[in-house]
Amino acid sequence: MGAKKVAVLGAGSWGTALAIVLADNGHDVTIWARRDSQAIEMNERKTNKQYLSDVTLPENIKVTTDVKEAVMESEAVVISVPTSGIRGTTRQLLEADVKIPLIVHATKGIEPDTLLRVSEMMEEEGINEVSDDIVVLSGPSHAEEVAQRQPTTVTVSSQVKDAAKRCQDLFMNTRFRVYTSQDMVGVELGGALKNVMALGVGLAEGLGYGDNARAAIMTRGIAEMTRLGTKLGADPLTFAGLSGLGDLIVTCTSKYSRNWRAGYRLGQGISLDQVLEEMGMVVEGVKTTQAVSQLAQRQGTEVPITTAIYDVLFNGQSPVRAGQLLMDRDPKKETEHTTDF
Ligand SMILES: NC(=O)C1=CN([C@@H]2O[C@H](COP(=O)(O)OP(=O)(O)OC[C@H]3O[C@@H](n4cnc5c(N)ncnc54)[C@H](OP(=O)(O)O)[C@@H]3O)[C@@H](O)[C@H]2O)C=CC1
Numbered sequence: 068m069g070a071k072k073v074a075v076l077g078a079g080s081w082g083t084a085l086a087i088v089l090a091d092n093g094h095d096v097t098i099w100a101r102r103d104s105q106a107i108e109m110n111e112r113k114t115n116k117q118y119l120s121d122v123t124l125p126e127n128i129k130v131t132t133d134v135k136e137a138v139m140e141s142e143a144v145v146i147s148v149p150t151s152g153i154r155g156t157t158r159q160l161l162e163a164d165v166k167i168p169l170i171v172h173a174t175k176g177i178e179p180d181t182l183l184r185v186s187e188m189m190e191e192e193g194i195n196e197v198s199d200d201i202v203v204l205s206g207p208s209h210a211e212e213v214a215q216r217q218p219t220t221v222t223v224s225s226q227v228k229d230a231a232k233r234c235q236d237l238f239m240n241t242r243f244r245v246y247t248s249q250d251m252v253g254v255e256l257g258g259a260l261k262n263v264m265a266l267g268v269g270l271a272e273g274l275g276y277g278d279n280a281r282a283a284i285m286t287r288g289i290a291e292m293t294r295l296g297t298k299l300g301a302d303p304l305t306f307a308g309l310s311g312l313g314d315l316i317v318t319c320t321s322k323y324s325r326n327w328r329a330g331y332r333l334g335q336g337i338s339l340d341q342v343l344e345e346m347g348m349v350v351e352g353v354k355t356t357q358a359v360s361q362l363a364q365r366q367g368t369e370v371p372i373t374t375a376i377y378d379v380l381f382n383g384q385s386p387v388r389a390g391q392l393l394m395d396r397d398p399k400k401e402t403e404h405t406t407d408f
């Protein structure tokens with residue numbers, strides 16, 4: 068595969084890690100950072116001290132604060148900013164007024180109130196003016212391990228089959244294995260919803276609960292994710308794949324997960340404001356919990372774990388009481404399609 072010019076919009080942990088994968092594949096990568104000080108430091112010291120301090124950036128990565136310079140003549144643009152930055156970043160990309168052959172987003176969230184997935188937010192902002200080939204990249208992939216070239220697998224999905232294939236070719240290497248999927252709805256929802264469950268597992272562990280509680284939240288969590296996701300048009304099998312179960316496992320069990328860590332601190336009795344301040348990186352699960360609660364209400368879908376987490380985050384519920392209420396719910400069948408006995 069020949070070297071391509073690729074832009075990465077977002078100089079946080081994930082944008083930087085994805086830029087390293089692309090640079091390892093021989094591409095000329097330009098990262099867009101929104102602060103001059105960060106761009107200067109990354110160019111001069113070849114490191115992203117704030118977000119991925121242990122890693123030296125390859126020579127074929129450069130950093131700019133000018134979106135137009137980053138995306139000009141790029142064969143692909145990767146967007147890796149928090150969900151709250153998607154609309155603004157899309158607008159800046161449109162202002163550059165450059166046609167882009169392939170746009171890949173790697174953001175995991177759902178927008179509160181509009182209840183849109185990330186690709187839908189981009190479409191609402193008019194992304195199709197510059198490209199029809201929009202791909203989501205998602206899966207169990209902590210930036211820290213990807214940047215260390217640890218073996219990682221992800222899924223890419225698009226409504227345009229050929230775009231997913233081109234994205235697979237762009238990123239795939241012997242340490243970063245990429246699968247394609249046609250279920251963009253399921254891949255985007257899995258990446259967003261698992262963050263809510265990671266907050267829940269962290270909360271339980273912060274309270275001192277053990278492996279049984281973790282397994283319970285993960286297993287009933289994937290049931291909840293699948294129940295809501297299928298109502299929204301996702302293929303249920305997608306939730307058993309990398310962007311569903313795979314990402315749920317990594318986020319609920321890894322020391323790197325910001326969502327798990329935030330939940331853990333909340334379980335220890337620290338306030339949400341303080342937790343978010345000390346994290347210094349995005350904790351997508353907080354706003355996604357709000358969005359998922361709204362979505363579930365709109366769909367008439369039961370999401371008891373999400374509701375319990377919502378009450379802790381936004382209604383002042385104590386984590387212990389939220390856990391008790393979950394355990395005290397009416398008896399249920401485990402699988403919804405089975406008949407009563
Ligand atoms: N970290 C990971 O392991 C993974 C993260 N993801 C997802 O990738 C997305 C980005 O996360 P990640 O890189 O980890 O986040 P970080 O917190 O590490 O970095 C956030 C980056 O986005 C920038 N940013 C913040 N707000 C805005 C905004 N409103 N407009 C434009 N840029 C903004 C920040 O700039 P500044 O420094 O100037 O504030 C920073 O460069 C999230 O959706 C996350 O869930 C997906 C897979 C793995």
Ligand SMILES: O=C(CO)COP(=O)(O)O
Pocket residue numbers: 175206207208209210262265314317318323324325326327349350351
């Ligand atoms: O999505 C991730 C790993 O796949 C990152 O999760 P956190 O945002 O919880 O760190």
